[in-house]
Amino acid sequence: MSEPVTLEPVTAASAPLQHLVKLGRISVLVALTVLGLKYAAYLLTGSLALYSDALESIINVAAALAALIALNVAARPADDNHPFGHSKAEYFSAVLEGVLIVLAALAILWEAGPQLLAPGPLQLPPLGLALSVAASVINGVWATRLIGVGRSARSPALAADGRHLMSDVVSSVGVLIGVVLATLTGWHVLDPLLACLVALNILWSGWHLMRESVGGLMDAGADAQTQTRIRELLAQHGEGALEAHDVLTRTAGQVTFIEFHLVVPGDMTVSQAHGICDRLEEVLEAEVPGARVTIHVEPQEKAKHSGIVVL
Known part of the structure; x- marks a missing residue:
């Protein structure tokens, strides 16, 4: 869940x-x-x-x-x-x-x-x-x-x-x-x-x-450069997670809304998963001006093997 x-x-x-x-x-x-x-x-x-x-x-x-x-x-x-x-x-x-x-x-x-x-x-x-x-x-x-x-x-x-x-x-x-x-x-x-x-x-x-x-x-997504940077940050700072997929963005004036699914090991505790989310939010806020982040945490069996592999 x-x-x-x-x-x-x-x-x-x-x-x-x-x-x-x-x-x-x-x-x-x-x-x-x-x-x-x-x-x-x-x-x-x-x-x-x-x-x-x-x-x-x-x-x-x-x-x-x-x-x-x-x-x-x-x-x-x-x-x-x-x-x-x-x-x-x-x-x-x-x-x-x-x-x-x-x-x-x-x-x-x-x-x-x-x-x-x-x-x-x-x-x-x-x-x-x-x-x-x-x-x-x-x-x-x-x-x-x-x-x-x-x-x-x-x-x-x-x-x-x-x-x-x-x-x-x-x-x-x-x-x-x-x-x-x-x-x-x-x-x-x-x-x-x-x-x-x-x-x-x-x-x-x-x-x-x-x-x-x-x-x-019409909720256009962030520009290509920003989207590339978001993916790089997820790969570099998502240590402990397995992958991130379904990364979506939209801009509204000064705000950039970022949403994605983060797959973690099935035996990881809620507290550990939340710690990874906090780290990713801080990095995205620092690198993407006006970022508002929503992360959906999912267990290992939900992996699509086609998203962003965490380094």
Whole structure:
């Protein structure tokens, strides 16, 4: 008869999650600041491309607010209704951000279509150009920060927000270069054409975000490197056991759930088997960030001879 050995549920929000919530609040302020700068640049220049850039910033504000709400929910401790915690809330934010990005791209294409057929002249006052450059610099610095923290803390919401902002920076730089060229050369069609290119870039970014986030909601397993490392740890630190099989993983935000069956000699006591489980849990927690481990202990006759042989 198997003996499930699990970690205790988390009872309080962790300090790292509280730090992520603070970053989420700053993201909202940054998004509002950038929106103001870009919209002012559009008003000064009348550029459709800069308008599309400002429109995407409205989506950035909405996405930052969604990410902040999701991070607050994810930081809640486990409870009776959610014994595994609330970490999946971040994926809902990332999916919503992807949807908002797609809507922004469609709105830009709607505005740019008529202008492609009848482009108008542009003005490029230095102040408008400077405001757009300043907005891009702020976005670039903050996007780099969010991507770095999102990856290290394994936060889907922050990582998605950072990647979205970085795609915004890339498109903004392209827009600025194009608007300058359109003004200098008189090829005014470059302005709506660049707006369309920005929209296509936004669509690609939105699709990428939604694909990754839906994978998290569908309980996608850990990446191949993590799964290989888990198997190595089981083989190296399972002394006293015979094999481990049916190793399953799934990710939920910062948490990686690991489950497997551990086969031990039939005459081993419960206390001895529990000691092996404790050792494996400690190793997995140390090597796999956010690991939550469930081990099913089985007697020797349950061995499949096709799992991980303990060294």
